[in-house]
Amino acid sequence: MPNLTIDGKQIEVPAGTTIIQAADKLGIPIPRYCYHPALPVSGNCRICMVEVEKQPKLQIACYTPVADGMVVKTNSPKVLEVRKTVLEFLLVNHPVDCPVCDQAGECKLQDYYMEHGQYDSRLSDVKVKKEKKAFSIGPTVMLDQERCILCTRCVRYADTITKTHEFGVFSRGDHSQLDVYPGKQLDNNYSGNVVDICPVGALTDTDFRFKCRVWYLAQTKSVCPGCSMGCNITVEWDKSRPHQHKKARVMRLKPRHNPEVNDYWICDKGRYNYHFIDENRIQHPQLNNDLISWEQAIDTVVQVLKPLKDLKRTNRIGVLASAQLTNEDLFVIRKFFKETLNGAHLDFKVSEKPGDSDDFLMKADKNPNTAGAAQIIQVSTDAAQIVQKARAGEIDLLYVFGHDLAALYGKEALYQISKNVKLFVFQGSNVNGSCSYAHLNLPSSVYAEKAGTFTNCQQKVQRIWPAFLPMAEAKADWEILSLISAKLGAPINYKDAQEIFKDIAATISPFSEMTYDKISDKGMVLKNLSS
C-alpha cells in the first residue's frame, strides 16, 4: 500500500486512493466544490489543487491518485494563492446576493471566501445574465442559475445515483447554464438530495426556503421513522425563534451519512415527513371530551386494570402495540402486559397496506421498528382478533398505541368498540381517526422528543436522540406505562431509556453485548439470530 505524506503527516492508504480521500482520512481539510465522495470525479471546480513534490504544476486532489513516497502540501503559498484565484473566478458572474439567499450561512462560497479569499474585489464588470432565477424545476426544488457555479454535482447525482438524468449544463463558456432538460421536471423519489449536495444557493428546497435562517438551527441526530429502512437523519430545529413559525420547532430534516444504511441520501417522503412533530398533536390527557390531569388519567386506567389483575381476568385486556415505537417503549409494554398483566392479548402488527417502495431506500413497511418489535413483543393474539374481541365486548380494556383504527377497520368497528369495551385507551402523539372513539386519549412524545432505538430492516439497531422536550404534556410511551404500573402497585422503574436498553440487552439475546455507547451513531446489527 502506498505511503504518502500530507502536510508532514504520514498515512498509508490502498492503491487508487486519491489525495483528497487520503487527506480526509487524516482530517486535513481540502476545499472542494465539485468533488463529492459519493459521485464520480469531475475535476471542474479546481479549488482542491494541491502541491505535489516533483510535479511542476499544482494537481487537483480529487483526481490525483496517491503514490508511494508522495509528498503533498495543502497549505503552501502557491496552493493558498490558487484557492483565492479560483474563488475569484467563481464569483465573477455570481450575484453575491447573500442577504436574500437561502443558502447563506451554509454556503461553501461564503465559507471558503472567509477562509481563503478575503481579497479586495476586482470585479467591476457587468455580470452575465442567466435565464432562470427563483425558478421551480419540480415540486420540491428551486433553481437559481446565476448562483450556480456549475460544479455538476446535481448532474452527476441524477446520472449515477437516481439514474433519472434530469439535469444538464446547457450552452458553453460563461453562458453555461444548469437546467433540467426540456420537458423534464425534477420529480423523482430522491429529488431533495440535490439541495444537500449543492454547495451554493443554486438549488434550494421549496419547503424550507425563507422559513428560517440556518444559523438559528440546532441539529439533533436521529433516524427517519418513515419506513423500515431507518435512514440516518439530522433533525434541524429552530432553537431560538419558533414564534416566527407558529411555534413549530422542526424546520427540516437532512440525511446523515451512514455508508451501511443510506449513504448520503434520504427519500423525499422521509425528508418532508416532519410536520406531524409540531402539528395536530395530542397535547393533554383527555377523557371523553374533558381535559384531565395525568393523575386523573392514570387513575382512570388503573380503575379498570386493578380488578382485572386482582381477579386474574387479564384475558379481558387487549393491547395493540406498534412498530412505530422504540425498542425501549416496546420492552416496557412487554414487561407490563406480558409479565405484570400476564394473559393480556397483545400484538403490534396490524394489517396495514404496504406503502410505496423502490429498489433504493424506500421500503413498503412504513414502520421504523418492525424488526425490533418482532424481537421484543411475543405476539399472543392476532391484532384482527383483538379488534374483533373488542367489538364483541369480549374484553374490558382496549389499549391502542398510535394506530388509526378508523382507517384500518372502519368507523363502524370503532363505534362498536367504543360502545362495548369498558375503557378504550388511545395513546399516541398525533390526532387520528381513533381519537374521537377512544374514551381516554393519552399524549405521547414523538421520536424527536425522546431517546431510544429502532431496529431497521437490516436488523441494525440505531439510536435516536431527543431534540427538544415533549410538546405540552406529552410523555414517552414507556414513561406513561411506568406511571400506570406504579399506581397499580407493580412498579416498573426505569430512570431513562438507556436503563431500559441495558435490561433489553440482558434479557433478549440478539441484543446482548449492545450498549448505547457501542451502538453510537452508526448502529449495530442484532446478533446472529440462529446462533
Place this chain on the structure above:
Amino acid sequence: MEKIVTRHFGQENSHHLDNYRQDNGYEAARKALTQMTPAQVIDEVKKSNLRGLGGAGFPTGTKWSFIPQANPKPKYLVINGDEGEPGTFKDKYIFEQDPHALLEGIIITCYAIGSHKAYIYIRGEYIKSLERVQAAVDEAYKANFLGKGIMGTGFDIDVVVHPGAGAYICGEETALLESLEGKKGFPRLKPPFPAVIGLFGCPTVINNVETIACVPPIINKGAEWYAKLGCEKNGGNRLFCVSGHVNKPGVYELPNGTTLREIIYDHAGGIPNGRKLKAVIPGGISAPILTPDQLDVKMDFDSLKAIGSMAGSGGIIVMDDTTDMVWAAMVAARFFAHESCGQCSPCREGSGWVYRNVKKLYHGQAREHDLKNLPGIVNNIGGNTICAFGDAVSMSVGSYVSKFRSEFEAKIQSTVILSEAKDLKVS
C-alpha cells in the same frame, strides 16, 4: 524544393482516386502491409522525426508505440480534422485537394497500431471537405483500399467520416473523443491518455490530418530522406498558412526550420503598400505574438518554444503597423471567451472576464486598475485548467499586453469616477 503533402495540389481532379494512383498511389500502403511488420512501420516513422502537426508537436512514432498491444479491446485511429484554430487552413486543402493521401496514411497507421477502424472528424463548417473526403472513402472502398481484406492482404479497415458541430474545443483531442461518442465536447481529465483509454474506452491514436498525410511518403522514400528535409528533431516540411497583411496569403509547404522572415517576405510577398510589419502570430491564435525583432526565428517546434512562443498549427497571422494591438488582443480574447467550453471554472469565468476587460480598454472605457489587473487575471487561468485552452488564453492575450503595453496604456480613460476614487474624500 521537393513538395510532399502539396505535391498534387492544383492538379485537375487531384482529389480522385485515378489521379492519386497515377503517382504511385497506395503503393506505400501496399509496401507497409506486405513487406513490413507493424513494429517496422512505427520504427520508420520514429526515425523520420515526424511530429504532430496539429500543434503539439509530439513525436508521431512514439505516440503510436504507446498503444498497448496486449489490450484485447479494439484499437482506434481518429483523425483530427476539426481545424478551428484561427489562422489555420491547411487541413482543409488536404481534404479537398488530396483526400487519398490522407486515406493511404490512415491505412498505414492502422496497420502500425493494429487498428481496424478509423474515424475522420472534420470541422462541421467544412462542407466541401466533408463531401470530398466521403467521396474518396467511397472510391477507396470500391477499389478495395478500404473494407475487408484490403489489397488482397487480409487486413480489414473501416473508415467513418464524422462532421463536427461547430465547437473549437472539439479540436482538443479528448473533447473530440467525447464529441465522437455523442456527448458534449468537454475535454477529459488526464491521465488516462487516449492511447490507453480513448474512444469508447479503447486504446486510441489521435493524429492531425497533415501528420497522417506525411506517412505514405515516409514509407515510400524512407525515414532518412524525410528527416533530412527538415531540421534537427523536426523532420520534413510543414504547411504554413500565411494570412493577414501580406501580399500573397496562402498555404506554403516549406521545410521545418525555415525562418519566419523568409516565409513572410520571400514566399508570402511581404507587407503590402510599403508598410512595416508590427507583429506576427506564428502558430495560430493560441501562440504568443512575436515582434519584428524576432523574425529570424526558425519555424520549428523547438526554436519557437525557445523564444517563448510556439509553432502550433502553422497559422501565421501577419499584422502591419496600422494594426491596433488592443483591438487585436480583443479579437483574440473574444474568440477565447466565445469558445471556452465552460467546463472548468478558471477558463469559463476567466475567458469572459478577460474579454470584457480588454473590450473596455479598446473602447476607452477602462481605467487604470483595469489594465493593472489584466495580466494577473490572464495569468491565473493558465496552468489551472483541465485542458490546454486555459494556457492558450493566458499565453496569447498575455503576450499582447506585455509586448504592446504602451498601446494599452494609451487607451486608459482619464476621467476619474468619483465613487471609485479612494483618495478623494467627500467632506
